[in-house]
Amino acid sequence: MISRMKAAAHLLEKLIAIVGHKHVLSRDEELIPYECDGLSAYRVKPMLVVLPADSEQVQAVVRCCHQYQTPIVARGAGTGLSGGALPLQNGVLLSLARLNQILQIDVVNTRARVQPGVRNLAVSEAARPHGLYYAPDPSSQIACSIGGNVAENAGGVHCLKYGLTVNNLLALKVITVDGELLELGGGALDSAGLDLLSLMTGSEGMLGIVVEITLRLLPLPQQTRTLMASFEQLQQAGNAVADIIASGIIPAGLEIMDRLSIQAAEDFIHAGYPTDAAAILLCDLDGTAADVETDYRQLMQTLQNSGSSEIRQAHSGEERQRMWAGRKAAFPAVGRISPDYYCMDGTIPRKYLGEILQHIDSLSQHYKLRVANVFHAGDGNLHPLILYDANQPGELQHAEEFGGKILELCVRYGGSITGEHGVGMEKINQMCVQFSSDELNCFHELKSAFDPDGLLNPGKAIPTLVRCAEFGAMHVHNGQLAHPELERF
Amino acid sequence: MTTEDPASALQEQIRYAAKHRQSLQIVGNHSKQHLGRHSQGEILSSNRLNGIVAYDPSELVISVRAGTAVSVIQETLKKNCQTLPFDPPCFNGRDASIGGAVAAGLAGPSRPWNGAVRDSLLGIRLVDGQARHMRFGGQVMKNVAGYDISRLMAGAWGTLGLLTEVSLKLLPRAPAELTLRHECDATQALQTMRKLALKPYRQSGACWMQGQLRLRFSAHPDSLQQIRQQIGGESEESSFWSDLRDHKLDFFNSREPLWRLSVRPDADIQQQTQIIDWAGAQRWLISTQAADKLRELAEKYSGHAILFANGDRNSAVFQPLDKVSARLQQRLKHTFDPDGIFNPGRMYSDC
Incomplete structure (x- = not known):
């Protein structure tokens, strides 16, 4: 114990020598701002925060940590949503914020x-x-x-x-x-x-x-044109997306919002969204003026055939920005209608959108927690936002369990537990559902090829097989459980 | 998985080879045997891994078994007005297998605009050196669960394992194409290429050879009409682009060493016999110059040089790696292929 404290004191001294006193944080009040990233439900106070000024200093800091076998968690802006930059109690949090040129x-x-x-x-x-x-x-x-x-x-x-x-x-x-x-x-x-x-x-x-x-x-594209189509049923919006892609257009953006997120965004941003619609589809076309014009004609035809109740086009840059502002502010907007929300990030083959949303709806009733759905529809990336109140005992656990179920659904439909937010600490249990033990072992072996002592962000992203056994997850591939002949409860 | 899965026979062959430390040479359609370094071993053929596993045009993704011919895939896609974005080459008048196309990581003339193999590669199934049949990535556009082992296989020349299935992101086929030809020297061609890189045209080719710059665009006829007016030049309809892709142009007939230099697009490389492709980023040279000289030249423009075909296939064909990269690469090779059975020496003599 004493020798460990001694080693920590030596490490501190050396790190100060590399980056200077001001850029090594060790007092509680300095460390607290770093105890979580964008996923604030998970918090750990790091041993030290180090803020190097350039790549040479990063290199020296890493060498030093390697010498003292001290784990390192790198952090950028701390906006990550999966706890990837969650510090370690016995580790150095390496902030790269000063390398900002x-x-x-x-x-x-x-x-x-x-x-x-x-x-x-x-x-x-x-x-x-x-x-x-x-x-x-x-x-x-x-x-x-x-x-x-x-x-x-x-x-x-x-x-x-x-x-x-x-x-x-x-x-x-x-x-x-x-x-x-x-x-x-x-x-x-x-x-x-x-x-x-x-x-x-x-x-x-x-x-x-x-x-x-x-x-x-x-x-930069010469022109960008934005359209908003409203639908009376969510499923129609999903089908419209498939029709647009099948028609040969790749829009620069293609997003769906459901009723709850439309209403939340409208209350917050006043984007002019139709609050009575079950879903809206936002679509950006970009390119040269001629490209946009031909894509637009094709798109209008597809949307008209898709049962859209209203199609609106932005006529000015301002209007365009307002249409998108609602979508871009969907998360904080939902934050206004609920004390807390939990954002999921699963991906699915687009054709299953309707089915998945029905499942989510029944889970929502089961857990008695509301869900707002925003969806990168073009690429099958769902962001269900589970609304909960952390002050109600048990609600966070419920929300997490609900979220886990959604991710397992995504895997069952041939998708992934994360499209863009990463696994981090948050989805580590669901990795056991998406990957077999051979595959997880292969990830660990690959990690060892780069980091034999396991010092870089250890414990994140890839679960140990022991953890998977404790989690009790069953590996689901291609929508098929192992041993489908057995009953599952 | 059913018991007739042809992959399980190959898995068995790999298990046996690993046990007896026997080298295996992975083969699809034999269309790229003249590329890479010479490698020996018992044949491990993917040609029984045949057929499309899943394809739904509105998903913009196809999953195919690794031995499936590129032409078969392209035909199927064509019926749905879609295409493989990386437009893989088929050499020697042979069809390529999709597994080979992914393993070689080679892309056609539209690479700067439509992406490389790795950009389309969404998922794989792989049998590694421990005969583990594993699946990485998937059939969805976005997937950041676990390390990106799929993309690691693009351009790995089969040195890490046998691909049994790949899932690829697709691209809608443009309704029309336009090729414009300009007479100019190499310097002028590069200037035009760089200028066009700042325009949002739907471009799909920029190649200069023998005093002629050819520019290709893929878009709606209305857009092409406008591009023709803005850029000018002779319009041309020919098999130039597929001949360039498949090395069927006369230029490639030589028996002399054919070098591929992958460089910064603005690289000012003055060589007698060269093709400037990829809007400047890929240069084909027929040259008997020493390998070191050409490698230095490529490095000067922050790139690398490959002895693509002909010459000594036992020599260092690929640009040697620096110490840190080489060590990591060896460790990765050991991770996936601990007994060193897959395509030994195909990329580098020591892995």
């Missing part, structure tokens, strides 16, 4: 080189004068950092057409657990060797610490 906007080669602490939206703002932008746009883009986007493989409204973070990356500089600099990708569209760039993306800070990112920029 846009290093280069390379207009000729349409790319940006940035540090991990740069905010997502700041990239597009810096690129805009050159007629360029960065496509992935998570709803938290005002605040979330690019480093965090890489760690979670963040998506957003645009990703049906323009891809996730992984599809918009060209290069990463990563500090490995033993403090070496690993350069992945480069200036070209591919690189030699295995594709470690893809593997690193979405690895939730468990394979390395990203210290520099090269992003692909795209030309």
